[in-house]
Amino acid sequence: MELLTPGSGLIIWQAIIFLALILLLKKFAWGPIISSLKEREVGIEESLAAAEQAKSEMASLKSDNEKLLKEARLERDVMLKDALTTANKIKEEAREETSKISSKMIEDAKATIENEKKAALADIKTQVSLLSLDIAEKLLRKQLGNEKEQKALVDEFVKDLNLN
Amino acid sequence: MTEKPRLNKFKLLIVSLLTFVLLLANTANIFASDPVSDPEADQEEFNPSETIVHHVLDDHIWHFFDGHYGTLYLPVIVYSSEKGFDFFSSKNFYDDHHNMVEYKGYSLEHGLHIVGDGHGEHAEGGFLLDLSITKNVATLLINALILFLVFRAVANGYKKNHGKAPKGIQAVFEPLVIYLRDDVIKPNIGKGYEKYLPYLLTLFFFILFGNIIGLLPGAANMTGNIAVTLVLALFTFIITNVKGNKGYWGHILSPPGVPMALKPLIVLVEVIGIFTKPISLTVRLFVAITAGHIVMLSLISLAFIFGSIAVGAASSLIVLFINLIEILVAGIQAYVFTMFSALYIGMATAEHDEHH
Numbered sequence: 295m296e297l298l299t300p301g302s303g304l305i306i307w308q309a310i311i312f313l314a315l316i317l318l319l320k321k322f323a324w325g326p327i328i329s330s331l332k333e334r335e336v337g338i339e340e341s342l343a344a345a346e347q348a349k350s351e352m353a354s355l356k357s358d359n360e361k362l363l364k365e366a367r368l369e370r371d372v373m374l375k376d377a378l379t380t381a382n383k384i385k386e387e388a389r390e391e392t393s394k395i396s397s398k399m400i401e402d403a404k405a406t407i408e409n410e411k412k413a414a415l416a417d418i419k420t421q422v423s424l425l426s427l428d429i430a431e432k433l434l435r436k437q438l439g440n441e442k443e444q445k446a447l448v449d450e451f452v453k454d455l456n457l458n
Numbered sequence: 459m460t461e462k463p464r465l466n467k468f469k470l471l472i473v474s475l476l477t478f479v480l481l482l483a484n485t486a487n488i489f490a491s492d493p494v495s496d497p498e499a500d501q502e503e504f505n506p507s508e509t510i511v512h513h514v515l516d517d518h519i520w521h522f523f524d525g526h527y528g529t530l531y532l533p534v535i536v537y538s539s540e541k542g543f544d545f546f547s548s549k550n551f552y553d554d555h556h557n558m559v560e561y562k563g564y565s566l567e568h569g570l571h572i573v574g575d576g577h578g579e580h581a582e583g584g585f586l587l588d589l590s591i592t593k594n595v596a597t598l599l600i601n602a603l604i605l606f607l608v609f610r611a612v613a614n615g616y617k618k619n620h621g622k623a624p625k626g627i628q629a630v631f632e633p634l635v636i637y638l639r640d641d642v643i644k645p646n647i648g649k650g651y652e653k654y655l656p657y658l659l660t661l662f663f664f665i666l667f668g669n670i671i672g673l674l675p676g677a678a679n680m681t682g683n684i685a686v687t688l689v690l691a692l693f694t695f696i697i698t699n700v701k702g703n704k705g706y707w708g709h710i711l712s713p714p715g716v717p718m719a720l721k722p723l724i725v726l727v728e729v730i731g732i733f734t735k736p737i738s739l740t741v742r743l744f745v746a747i748t749a750g751h752i753v754m755l756s757l758i759s760l761a762f763i764f765g766s767i768a769v770g771a772a773s774s775l776i777v778l779f780i781n782l783i784e785i786l787v788a789g790i791q792a793y794v795f796t797m798f799s800a801l802y803i804g805m806a807t808a809e810h811d812e813h814h
Contacts, residue, residue, distance in 0.1 A: 296511070296515055297511060297514065297515065297684070297748070298684060299684070300683075300684045300685030300688050301516060301588065301592075301683075301685050302587060302588070302685075303535075303587065303588040303589045303590060303595070304516060304592065304594055304595060304683065304685035304686065305685045305688065305689055306589065307589070307591075307595045307598060308595075308598060308686050308689040308690075309689050309692075311595075311598045311602050312598075312602075312660075312664065312689060312690065312693065313693075314602070315602045315605060315660055315664065316656060316657055316660045318606055319605065319606065319609055319656065319659070319660050320656035320660075322606070322609070322610045322613060323606070323609030323610055323612060323613045324609070324655060324656040324659055324660070325613075325656075326616055326617070327609070327612060327613050327616060327632075327635060328639075328652070328655055330613075330616035330617075330620075331616075331632070331635070331636065331639075337621075
Protein backbone atom coordinates (compact mmCIF):
# COMPACT_ATOMS: atom_id res chain seq x y z
CA MET A 295 0.00 0.00 0.00
CA GLU A 296 1.32 3.39 -0.95
CA LEU A 297 0.48 4.88 2.42
CA LEU A 298 2.93 2.55 4.15
CA THR A 299 5.81 2.66 1.67
CA PRO A 300 8.14 5.55 2.34
CA GLY A 301 9.09 7.38 -0.83
CA SER A 302 12.84 7.34 -1.41
CA GLY A 303 12.92 10.93 -2.69
CA LEU A 304 11.07 12.19 0.34
CA ILE A 305 13.44 10.29 2.66
CA ILE A 306 16.43 11.96 1.05
CA TRP A 307 14.85 15.41 1.13
CA GLN A 308 13.69 15.02 4.70
CA ALA A 309 17.13 13.82 5.81
CA ILE A 310 18.85 16.75 4.12
CA ILE A 311 16.34 19.37 5.24
CA PHE A 312 16.09 18.10 8.79
CA LEU A 313 19.85 17.84 9.23
CA ALA A 314 20.31 21.33 7.79
CA LEU A 315 17.57 22.59 10.07
CA ILE A 316 19.22 21.08 13.14
CA LEU A 317 22.55 22.67 12.25
CA LEU A 318 21.04 26.04 11.36
CA LEU A 319 18.86 26.20 14.44
CA LYS A 320 21.76 25.06 16.59
CA LYS A 321 23.87 27.92 15.32
CA PHE A 322 21.26 30.66 15.07
CA ALA A 323 18.63 29.73 17.61
CA TRP A 324 19.34 27.05 20.22
CA GLY A 325 22.88 28.16 20.90
CA PRO A 326 21.98 31.76 21.76
CA ILE A 327 18.70 30.79 23.43
CA ILE A 328 20.17 28.12 25.67
CA SER A 329 23.22 30.14 26.61
CA SER A 330 21.03 33.17 27.38
CA LEU A 331 18.73 31.05 29.50
CA LYS A 332 21.69 29.60 31.33
CA GLU A 333 23.21 33.01 31.81
CA ARG A 334 19.96 34.33 33.18
CA GLU A 335 19.50 31.35 35.48
CA VAL A 336 23.03 31.68 36.80
CA GLY A 337 22.39 35.39 37.27
CA ILE A 338 19.21 34.74 39.18
CA GLU A 339 20.90 32.13 41.33
CA GLU A 340 23.78 34.45 42.09
CA SER A 341 21.49 37.32 42.98
CA LEU A 342 19.45 35.06 45.19
CA ALA A 343 22.59 33.87 46.94
CA ALA A 344 23.76 37.47 47.30
CA ALA A 345 20.40 38.48 48.73
CA GLU A 346 20.53 35.57 51.13
CA GLN A 347 24.01 36.57 52.22
CA ALA A 348 22.96 40.19 52.65
CA LYS A 349 20.04 39.00 54.70
CA SER A 350 22.23 36.90 56.96
CA GLU A 351 24.71 39.77 57.26
CA MET A 352 21.90 42.08 58.14
CA ALA A 353 20.68 39.61 60.73
CA SER A 354 24.11 39.27 62.27
CA LEU A 355 24.45 43.05 62.23
CA LYS A 356 21.12 43.37 63.92
CA SER A 357 22.03 40.82 66.56
CA ASP A 358 25.33 42.64 67.09
CA ASN A 359 23.45 45.86 67.52
CA GLU A 360 21.11 44.27 69.92
CA LYS A 361 24.00 42.85 71.88
CA LEU A 362 25.64 46.25 72.03
CA LEU A 363 22.40 47.82 73.09
CA LYS A 364 21.94 45.23 75.76
CA GLU A 365 25.45 45.76 77.04
CA ALA A 366 24.96 49.51 77.07
CA ARG A 367 21.74 49.10 78.95
CA LEU A 368 23.41 46.85 81.48
CA GLU A 369 26.23 49.31 81.89
CA ARG A 370 23.80 52.15 82.36
CA ASP A 371 21.98 50.17 85.00
CA VAL A 372 25.22 49.46 86.84
CA MET A 373 26.21 53.11 86.66
CA LEU A 374 22.87 54.25 87.92
CA LYS A 375 23.04 51.82 90.79
CA ASP A 376 26.55 52.96 91.70
CA ALA A 377 25.52 56.58 91.57
CA LEU A 378 22.56 55.89 93.75
CA THR A 379 24.58 54.11 96.41
CA THR A 380 27.22 56.78 96.31
CA ALA A 381 24.62 59.47 96.72
CA ASN A 382 23.02 57.57 99.54
CA LYS A 383 26.36 57.15 101.22
CA ILE A 384 27.14 60.80 100.89
CA LYS A 385 23.75 61.71 102.25
CA GLU A 386 24.17 59.35 105.16
CA GLU A 387 27.62 60.69 105.94
CA ALA A 388 26.39 64.23 105.73
CA ARG A 389 23.55 63.45 108.07
CA GLU A 390 25.87 61.78 110.53
CA GLU A 391 28.26 64.69 110.39
CA THR A 392 25.48 67.15 110.94
CA SER A 393 24.04 65.32 113.86
CA LYS A 394 27.48 65.00 115.38
CA ILE A 395 28.14 68.69 115.02
CA SER A 396 24.76 69.70 116.33
CA SER A 397 24.98 67.42 119.33
CA LYS A 398 28.41 68.83 120.10
CA MET A 399 27.07 72.32 119.76
CA ILE A 400 24.21 71.50 122.08
CA GLU A 401 26.62 70.02 124.57
CA ASP A 402 28.84 73.06 124.38
CA ALA A 403 25.87 75.29 124.80
CA LYS A 404 24.73 73.28 127.77
CA ALA A 405 28.14 73.48 129.31
CA THR A 406 28.32 77.20 128.76
CA ILE A 407 24.87 77.66 130.18
CA GLU A 408 25.87 75.65 133.22
CA ASN A 409 29.01 77.63 133.70
CA GLU A 410 27.15 80.89 133.30
CA LYS A 411 24.56 79.67 135.71
CA LYS A 412 27.21 78.74 138.24
CA ALA A 413 28.94 82.03 137.79
CA ALA A 414 25.69 83.89 138.13
CA LEU A 415 24.73 81.95 141.22
CA ALA A 416 28.13 82.60 142.78
CA ASP A 417 27.77 86.24 141.93
CA ILE A 418 24.31 86.32 143.38
CA LYS A 419 25.60 84.60 146.50
CA THR A 420 28.32 87.14 146.97
CA GLN A 421 25.91 89.96 146.34
CA VAL A 422 23.41 88.48 148.79
CA SER A 423 26.06 87.97 151.40
CA LEU A 424 27.33 91.46 150.91
CA LEU A 425 23.81 92.79 151.12
CA SER A 426 23.11 90.75 154.21
CA LEU A 427 26.28 92.00 155.76
CA ASP A 428 25.28 95.55 154.96
CA ILE A 429 21.83 94.95 156.32
CA ALA A 430 23.23 93.26 159.35
CA GLU A 431 25.65 96.07 159.93
CA LYS A 432 22.95 98.64 159.53
CA LEU A 433 20.65 96.73 161.81
CA LEU A 434 23.34 96.22 164.29
CA ARG A 435 24.26 99.83 164.20
CA LYS A 436 20.69 100.86 164.64
CA GLN A 437 19.87 98.39 167.41
CA LEU A 438 23.01 98.74 169.31
CA GLY A 439 23.04 102.42 169.23
CA ASN A 440 22.22 102.70 172.87
CA GLU A 441 23.31 100.90 176.00
CA LYS A 442 20.01 99.38 176.76
CA GLU A 443 19.64 97.70 173.52
CA GLN A 444 23.19 96.37 173.63
CA LYS A 445 22.47 94.97 176.99
CA ALA A 446 19.19 93.45 175.80
CA LEU A 447 21.06 91.74 173.01
CA VAL A 448 23.68 90.40 175.21
CA ASP A 449 20.94 89.15 177.41
CA GLU A 450 19.22 87.51 174.68
CA PHE A 451 22.49 85.80 173.67
CA VAL A 452 23.02 84.74 177.04
CA LYS A 453 19.49 83.42 177.21
CA ASP A 454 20.03 81.51 174.08
CA LEU A 455 23.24 80.14 175.43
CA ASN A 456 21.49 79.09 178.59
CA LEU A 457 18.84 77.34 176.61
CA ASN A 458 21.41 75.40 174.81
CA MET B 459 -5.48 51.45 30.84
CA THR B 460 -8.92 50.05 30.12
CA GLU B 461 -8.29 50.21 26.41
CA LYS B 462 -5.66 47.55 26.43
CA PRO B 463 -7.61 44.59 27.79
CA ARG B 464 -10.46 45.45 25.46
CA LEU B 465 -8.04 45.48 22.55
CA ASN B 466 -6.69 42.11 23.65
CA LYS B 467 -10.19 40.73 23.86
CA PHE B 468 -10.88 42.06 20.42
CA LYS B 469 -7.70 40.44 19.15
CA LEU B 470 -8.67 37.17 20.74
CA LEU B 471 -12.07 37.33 19.11
CA ILE B 472 -10.53 38.00 15.71
CA VAL B 473 -8.09 35.14 16.14
CA SER B 474 -10.85 32.76 17.20
CA LEU B 475 -13.01 33.78 14.29
CA LEU B 476 -10.13 33.36 11.89
CA THR B 477 -9.38 29.95 13.32
CA PHE B 478 -13.01 28.97 12.95
CA VAL B 479 -13.15 30.14 9.37
CA LEU B 480 -9.87 28.41 8.57
CA LEU B 481 -11.03 25.18 10.08
CA LEU B 482 -14.27 25.33 8.14
CA ALA B 483 -12.39 26.29 5.02
CA ASN B 484 -10.18 23.29 5.60
CA THR B 485 -13.11 20.95 5.65
CA ALA B 486 -14.53 22.58 2.57
CA ASN B 487 -11.23 22.49 0.76
CA ILE B 488 -10.58 18.85 1.30
CA PHE B 489 -13.37 17.89 -1.01
CA ALA B 490 -12.80 20.40 -3.67
CA SER B 491 -12.75 18.02 -6.55
CA ASP B 492 -9.60 16.61 -7.99
CA PRO B 493 -7.86 18.57 -10.71
CA VAL B 494 -6.72 15.28 -12.18
CA SER B 495 -10.22 14.10 -12.93
CA ASP B 496 -11.97 15.41 -16.02
CA PRO B 497 -15.21 17.49 -15.88
CA GLU B 498 -17.32 14.36 -16.11
CA ALA B 499 -15.79 13.14 -12.89
CA ASP B 500 -18.64 14.69 -10.94
CA GLN B 501 -21.00 12.25 -12.49
CA GLU B 502 -18.80 9.36 -11.46
CA GLU B 503 -19.62 7.41 -8.38
CA PHE B 504 -17.97 8.95 -5.32
CA ASN B 505 -15.26 6.69 -3.97
CA PRO B 506 -14.48 7.80 -0.42
CA SER B 507 -11.55 5.51 0.27
CA GLU B 508 -9.77 6.53 -2.90
CA THR B 509 -10.33 10.23 -2.22
CA ILE B 510 -9.23 9.94 1.38
CA VAL B 511 -6.05 8.03 0.59
CA HIS B 512 -5.29 10.46 -2.19
CA HIS B 513 -5.55 13.36 0.26
CA VAL B 514 -3.25 11.94 2.88
CA LEU B 515 -0.64 10.91 0.32
CA ASP B 516 2.15 12.89 -1.24
CA ASP B 517 1.59 14.53 -4.63
CA HIS B 518 3.51 16.15 -7.44
CA ILE B 519 1.03 18.98 -7.67
CA TRP B 520 -0.37 21.15 -4.94
CA HIS B 521 -4.06 21.64 -5.31
CA PHE B 522 -5.57 24.48 -3.27
CA PHE B 523 -8.93 25.04 -4.94
CA ASP B 524 -10.69 24.38 -8.23
CA GLY B 525 -10.20 26.66 -11.16
CA HIS B 526 -7.42 27.84 -13.33
CA TYR B 527 -5.11 29.17 -10.58
CA GLY B 528 -6.05 26.76 -7.83
CA THR B 529 -3.28 24.30 -8.56
CA LEU B 530 0.43 24.74 -8.06
CA TYR B 531 2.49 22.53 -10.35
CA LEU B 532 5.58 21.53 -8.41
CA PRO B 533 8.94 20.88 -10.02
CA VAL B 534 9.89 17.33 -10.89
CA ILE B 535 13.45 16.27 -10.35
CA VAL B 536 14.20 12.80 -11.50
CA TYR B 537 17.28 10.68 -11.81
CA SER B 538 17.35 7.57 -13.91
CA SER B 539 20.26 5.26 -14.51
CA GLU B 540 19.90 5.72 -18.25
CA LYS B 541 19.12 9.40 -18.71
CA GLY B 542 20.69 10.93 -15.64
CA PHE B 543 19.11 13.96 -14.01
CA ASP B 544 16.05 15.66 -15.43
CA PHE B 545 14.25 18.72 -14.21
CA PHE B 546 10.84 20.00 -15.38
CA SER B 547 7.46 21.15 -14.15
CA SER B 548 4.84 18.60 -13.23
CA LYS B 549 2.42 20.61 -15.40
CA ASN B 550 3.91 18.71 -18.34
CA PHE B 551 2.15 15.57 -17.16
CA TYR B 552 -1.25 17.17 -17.67
CA ASP B 553 -2.84 18.31 -20.90
CA ASP B 554 -5.36 21.17 -21.17
CA HIS B 555 -8.16 18.93 -19.98
CA HIS B 556 -6.29 17.61 -16.97
CA ASN B 557 -5.70 14.28 -18.61
CA MET B 558 -2.50 12.46 -17.77
CA VAL B 559 0.10 12.45 -20.48
CA GLU B 560 3.63 11.21 -20.80
CA TYR B 561 6.50 13.65 -20.83
CA LYS B 562 10.15 13.05 -21.71
CA GLY B 563 9.48 9.36 -21.32
CA TYR B 564 8.24 9.69 -17.78
CA SER B 565 4.66 9.35 -16.67
CA LEU B 566 2.85 9.90 -13.43
CA GLU B 567 1.18 6.72 -12.39
CA HIS B 568 -1.83 7.24 -10.12
CA GLY B 569 -0.75 10.86 -10.07
CA LEU B 570 2.12 9.97 -7.81
CA HIS B 571 5.02 7.89 -9.06
CA ILE B 572 7.30 8.47 -11.92
CA VAL B 573 7.72 5.30 -13.88
CA GLY B 574 9.33 4.48 -17.14
CA ASP B 575 12.89 4.16 -18.30
CA GLY B 576 13.23 7.43 -20.08
CA HIS B 577 12.43 5.96 -23.47
CA GLY B 578 8.74 5.52 -23.02
CA GLU B 579 9.10 1.83 -22.36
CA HIS B 580 9.26 -0.03 -19.11
CA ALA B 581 12.76 -1.34 -18.78
CA GLU B 582 13.31 -4.08 -16.27
CA GLY B 583 15.87 -3.28 -13.61
CA GLY B 584 16.23 0.35 -14.66
CA PHE B 585 17.10 2.46 -11.67
CA LEU B 586 14.97 5.55 -11.09
CA LEU B 587 15.06 8.05 -8.27
CA ASP B 588 12.28 10.58 -7.86
CA LEU B 589 13.77 13.64 -6.17
CA SER B 590 10.86 15.91 -7.07
CA ILE B 591 9.87 18.78 -4.90
CA THR B 592 6.60 17.13 -4.03
CA LYS B 593 3.89 18.61 -1.87
CA ASN B 594 5.54 17.12 1.21
CA VAL B 595 9.02 18.30 0.25
CA ALA B 596 7.64 21.78 -0.30
CA THR B 597 5.91 21.62 3.07
CA LEU B 598 9.15 20.42 4.64
CA LEU B 599 10.92 23.44 3.22
CA ILE B 600 8.18 25.80 4.36
CA ASN B 601 8.18 24.19 7.79
CA ALA B 602 11.95 24.52 8.04
CA LEU B 603 11.78 28.13 6.92
CA ILE B 604 9.09 28.99 9.48
CA LEU B 605 11.04 27.22 12.22
CA PHE B 606 14.20 29.05 11.28
CA LEU B 607 12.52 32.46 11.16
CA VAL B 608 10.57 31.92 14.36
CA PHE B 609 13.48 30.69 16.42
CA ARG B 610 15.93 33.17 15.02
CA ALA B 611 13.44 35.83 16.13
CA VAL B 612 13.31 34.18 19.55
CA ALA B 613 17.10 34.13 19.72
CA ASN B 614 17.23 37.78 18.68
CA GLY B 615 14.82 38.53 21.49
CA TYR B 616 17.50 37.42 23.94
CA LYS B 617 19.97 39.81 22.39
CA LYS B 618 17.49 42.68 22.32
CA ASN B 619 16.05 42.15 25.77
CA HIS B 620 19.35 41.22 27.35
CA GLY B 621 18.99 41.25 31.10
CA LYS B 622 15.28 42.00 30.80
CA ALA B 623 12.13 39.95 30.93
CA PRO B 624 11.29 38.04 27.73
CA LYS B 625 8.96 39.80 25.32
CA GLY B 626 6.81 38.94 22.34
CA ILE B 627 7.60 35.74 20.46
CA GLN B 628 10.47 35.11 22.83
CA ALA B 629 8.04 34.98 25.74
CA VAL B 630 5.82 32.57 23.80
CA PHE B 631 8.49 29.96 23.19
CA GLU B 632 10.68 30.40 26.22
CA PRO B 633 8.37 28.47 28.58
CA LEU B 634 8.16 25.64 26.04
CA VAL B 635 11.92 25.49 25.61
CA ILE B 636 12.44 25.56 29.37
CA TYR B 637 9.76 22.95 29.90
CA LEU B 638 11.33 20.65 27.32
CA ARG B 639 14.78 21.17 28.72
CA ASP B 640 13.91 20.80 32.40
CA ASP B 641 11.03 18.35 32.37
CA VAL B 642 11.53 16.23 29.27
CA ILE B 643 15.15 16.18 28.18
CA LYS B 644 17.05 16.67 31.43
CA PRO B 645 15.28 13.99 33.49
CA ASN B 646 15.40 11.44 30.66
CA ILE B 647 19.00 11.90 29.61
CA GLY B 648 20.56 13.09 32.83
CA LYS B 649 24.19 14.14 32.81
CA GLY B 650 25.44 15.58 29.54
CA TYR B 651 21.96 16.37 28.27
CA GLU B 652 23.12 19.72 26.85
CA LYS B 653 24.72 17.97 23.87
CA TYR B 654 21.36 16.64 22.71
CA LEU B 655 19.36 19.82 23.27
CA PRO B 656 19.73 21.18 19.72
CA TYR B 657 18.59 17.91 18.17
CA LEU B 658 15.69 17.27 20.55
CA LEU B 659 14.43 20.85 20.51
CA THR B 660 14.55 20.89 16.72
CA LEU B 661 12.77 17.56 16.69
CA PHE B 662 9.98 18.76 18.96
CA PHE B 663 9.30 22.00 17.14
CA PHE B 664 9.69 20.38 13.73
CA ILE B 665 6.97 17.87 14.59
CA LEU B 666 4.78 20.41 16.37
CA PHE B 667 4.94 22.94 13.57
CA GLY B 668 4.62 20.22 10.95
CA ASN B 669 1.55 18.78 12.66
CA ILE B 670 -0.11 22.16 12.87
CA ILE B 671 0.80 23.08 9.30
CA GLY B 672 -0.69 19.75 8.26
CA LEU B 673 -4.01 20.85 9.76
CA LEU B 674 -4.14 24.03 7.72
CA PRO B 675 -6.42 24.10 4.72
CA GLY B 676 -4.74 22.80 1.61
CA ALA B 677 -1.60 21.78 3.45
CA ALA B 678 0.19 18.49 3.03
CA ASN B 679 -0.04 15.65 5.51
CA MET B 680 3.69 16.00 6.06
CA THR B 681 4.24 14.61 9.57
CA GLY B 682 1.69 11.92 8.71
CA ASN B 683 3.96 10.63 5.98
CA ILE B 684 5.87 7.52 6.88
CA ALA B 685 9.02 8.64 5.05
CA VAL B 686 9.20 11.79 7.18
CA THR B 687 8.59 10.00 10.46
CA LEU B 688 11.00 7.26 9.45
CA VAL B 689 13.82 9.76 8.94
CA LEU B 690 13.07 11.41 12.28
CA ALA B 691 13.17 8.02 13.97
CA LEU B 692 16.38 7.16 12.14
CA PHE B 693 18.05 10.26 13.56
CA THR B 694 17.18 9.12 17.07
CA PHE B 695 18.24 5.56 16.17
CA ILE B 696 21.63 6.70 14.89
CA ILE B 697 22.27 8.98 17.86
CA THR B 698 21.21 6.27 20.30
CA ASN B 699 23.48 3.62 18.81
CA VAL B 700 26.45 5.86 18.04
CA LYS B 701 26.39 7.41 21.49
CA GLY B 702 25.50 4.13 23.20
CA ASN B 703 28.12 3.38 25.85
CA LYS B 704 29.58 0.18 27.17
CA GLY B 705 26.71 -0.31 29.60
CA TYR B 706 24.15 -0.05 26.81
CA TRP B 707 25.85 -2.57 24.54
CA GLY B 708 26.68 -4.76 27.50
CA HIS B 709 23.02 -4.97 28.38
CA ILE B 710 22.17 -5.96 24.83
CA LEU B 711 24.96 -8.41 24.01
CA SER B 712 25.45 -9.90 27.46
CA PRO B 713 22.43 -9.19 29.63
CA PRO B 714 23.50 -9.45 33.27
CA GLY B 715 21.69 -11.86 35.54
CA VAL B 716 20.41 -14.09 32.74
CA PRO B 717 21.16 -17.83 32.84
CA MET B 718 23.55 -19.04 30.12
CA ALA B 719 20.90 -21.22 28.52
CA LEU B 720 18.53 -18.30 28.05
CA LYS B 721 21.18 -15.87 26.87
CA PRO B 722 20.87 -16.40 23.11
CA LEU B 723 17.13 -15.86 23.30
CA ILE B 724 17.41 -12.73 25.42
CA VAL B 725 20.18 -11.33 23.22
CA LEU B 726 17.96 -11.91 20.21
CA VAL B 727 15.10 -10.07 21.91
CA GLU B 728 17.42 -7.22 22.88
CA VAL B 729 18.81 -6.92 19.37
CA ILE B 730 15.30 -6.84 17.96
CA GLY B 731 14.58 -4.20 20.61
CA ILE B 732 17.18 -1.91 19.05
CA PHE B 733 15.10 -1.83 15.90
CA THR B 734 11.63 -1.87 17.40
CA LYS B 735 12.31 1.45 19.08
CA PRO B 736 12.69 3.48 15.87
CA ILE B 737 9.89 1.50 14.26
CA SER B 738 7.54 2.37 17.11
CA LEU B 739 8.55 6.02 16.83
CA THR B 740 7.98 5.97 13.08
CA VAL B 741 4.63 4.27 13.21
CA ARG B 742 3.26 6.14 16.22
CA LEU B 743 3.63 9.59 14.71
CA PHE B 744 2.61 8.45 11.23
CA VAL B 745 -0.51 6.70 12.49
CA ALA B 746 -1.56 9.41 14.94
CA ILE B 747 -1.43 12.16 12.35
CA THR B 748 -2.69 10.21 9.37
CA ALA B 749 -5.50 8.67 11.39
CA GLY B 750 -6.67 12.11 12.43
CA HIS B 751 -6.74 13.23 8.82
CA ILE B 752 -8.55 10.07 7.75
CA VAL B 753 -11.17 10.45 10.48
CA MET B 754 -11.88 14.02 9.41
CA LEU B 755 -12.01 13.06 5.75
CA SER B 756 -14.27 10.11 6.46
CA LEU B 757 -16.71 12.25 8.40
CA ILE B 758 -16.89 14.72 5.56
CA SER B 759 -17.29 11.87 3.10
CA LEU B 760 -20.56 11.10 4.84
CA ALA B 761 -22.02 14.26 3.33
CA PHE B 762 -21.13 13.05 -0.15
CA ILE B 763 -22.17 9.47 0.49
CA PHE B 764 -25.60 10.58 1.70
CA GLY B 765 -25.70 13.53 -0.66
CA SER B 766 -27.34 15.60 2.03
CA ILE B 767 -26.63 19.13 3.21
CA ALA B 768 -27.90 18.32 6.71
CA VAL B 769 -25.43 15.48 7.07
CA GLY B 770 -22.75 17.80 5.72
CA ALA B 771 -23.54 20.44 8.31
CA ALA B 772 -23.54 17.90 11.12
CA SER B 773 -20.32 16.26 10.03
CA SER B 774 -18.70 19.67 9.54
CA LEU B 775 -19.42 20.46 13.16
CA ILE B 776 -17.97 17.14 14.27
CA VAL B 777 -14.95 17.67 12.03
CA LEU B 778 -14.48 21.09 13.55
CA PHE B 779 -14.40 19.45 16.96
CA ILE B 780 -11.98 16.77 15.75
CA ASN B 781 -9.82 19.47 14.22
CA LEU B 782 -9.47 21.03 17.65
CA ILE B 783 -8.58 17.63 19.09
CA GLU B 784 -6.01 17.27 16.31
CA ILE B 785 -4.37 20.48 17.48
CA LEU B 786 -4.06 18.83 20.87
CA VAL B 787 -2.73 15.66 19.23
CA ALA B 788 -0.21 17.79 17.34
CA GLY B 789 1.29 18.86 20.65
CA ILE B 790 1.01 15.46 22.28
CA GLN B 791 2.70 13.62 19.42
CA ALA B 792 5.52 16.15 19.28
CA TYR B 793 5.96 15.72 23.02
CA VAL B 794 5.80 11.93 22.87
CA PHE B 795 8.31 11.67 20.04
CA THR B 796 10.73 13.99 21.81
CA MET B 797 10.22 12.31 25.15
CA PHE B 798 10.86 8.82 23.78
CA SER B 799 13.87 10.02 21.80
CA ALA B 800 15.29 11.55 24.97
CA LEU B 801 14.48 8.37 26.86
CA TYR B 802 16.24 6.14 24.31
CA ILE B 803 19.27 8.41 24.21
CA GLY B 804 19.25 8.55 27.99
CA MET B 805 19.10 4.78 28.26
CA ALA B 806 22.02 4.40 25.87
CA THR B 807 24.22 6.99 27.53
CA ALA B 808 23.34 6.42 31.20
CA GLU B 809 26.15 5.64 33.59
CA HIS B 810 25.35 2.11 34.70
CA ASP B 811 25.97 1.98 38.38
CA GLU B 812 22.99 -0.13 39.30
CA HIS B 813 23.01 -3.86 38.61
CA HIS B 814 19.79 -5.63 37.81
